[in-house]
Amino acid sequence: MSSTPARPWLPPESAFAGFRFPSEVIVIAVHWNLRYCLSYRDVEELLVERGVEVDHVTVYRWVQRFTPLLADAARFRRHSPGDRWFVDETYVRVNGVWRYVYRAVDQYGQVIDVLVSARRDADAARRFFRRALSTLKVTPREVVTDAAAVYPRVLDEVIPSAWHHVEQYANNPIEADHSQLKHRLKPMRGLRTDRTAQVIIAGHAFMQNLRRGHYELGLDAPPALRVAMAFTDLAQAI
Known part of the structure; x- marks a missing residue:
């Protein structure tokens, strides 16, 4: 009786396989774009100054492709969020049309989650909360919102x-945090699609949480190098 020979074990293929540029170049481009208020053309120029000729469209594609992968690889190193969530919506223009961005932070400044929505209604709020709960597996004891009528239901x-708290000025932490997002989006010359907006805004939240120390990443590096070290470690994981 013949037996089928066992297949040799092969390591999983890297997410960087098939790309012309090495992973180090791709990761630093994504890192710069998420960390600093740079356009894709700015990142292109910085790379050219270092002898790497990359078109800004390629930088855009790298950010769209690798930002979700890096954030997903980091999820097991993320600190558990607090039990008091501040929830609010802000708005951004996507291809010339207003879109609502649902965001939440906890009492420690960790961004809980973000969701780009075409509408500001009960369905969007429901999707936001369900997404956050399923991703983090944590239920808050208190949720602070503005007085929008959809939230109680x-x-x-x-x-x-959860205790639903509505009080004047109680939601200041998330409202102040929106300004960080608006500041980051300003140099980007607009967002083209809802998917692009979701990736960029979620990537901004991921970077905020890294910088604020909400991940067990880069802890052995000096404070100024922790984010860079975190990206290096995450690149090896994908």
Whole structure:
């Protein structure tokens, strides 16, 4: 009786396989774009100054491709969020049309999650909370929102155990945090699609959390080098 020979074990293929540029170049381009207020053309220019000729469209594609992969690789090193969530919506232009961005931070400044939505309604709020709960596996004991009429019904449905807090100025932490996002988006010359907006805004949240120390990454490096070290470690994981 013949037996089928066992297939040799092969390591999983790197996410960087098939790309013309080495992973170090791709990762530093993504890192710069997420960390600093740079356009894709700015990153192109910085790379050219270092002897690497890359078109800004390629930089854009790298950011879209690798930002979700890097953030996903980091999820097991993320600190558990706090139990008090501040939730609010801001807005951005996507291809000339206003889009709403649902965001939440906890009492320690960790960005819980973000969601780009064409509408500001109960369905969007419901999707935001369900997405955050399924991703983090943590249920808050208190949720602070503005006085939007949709929140009481949605929270009673999705997080019935949480105390819903509405009070003037109570939501200042998330409202102040929106300014960080707006500052980052300003040099980008617009967002073209909802998917692009979701990746960029989620990537900004990921970078904020890295810089604020909400991941067990880069801890052995000096403070000024921790984010760069974190990106190096995450690149090896994907």
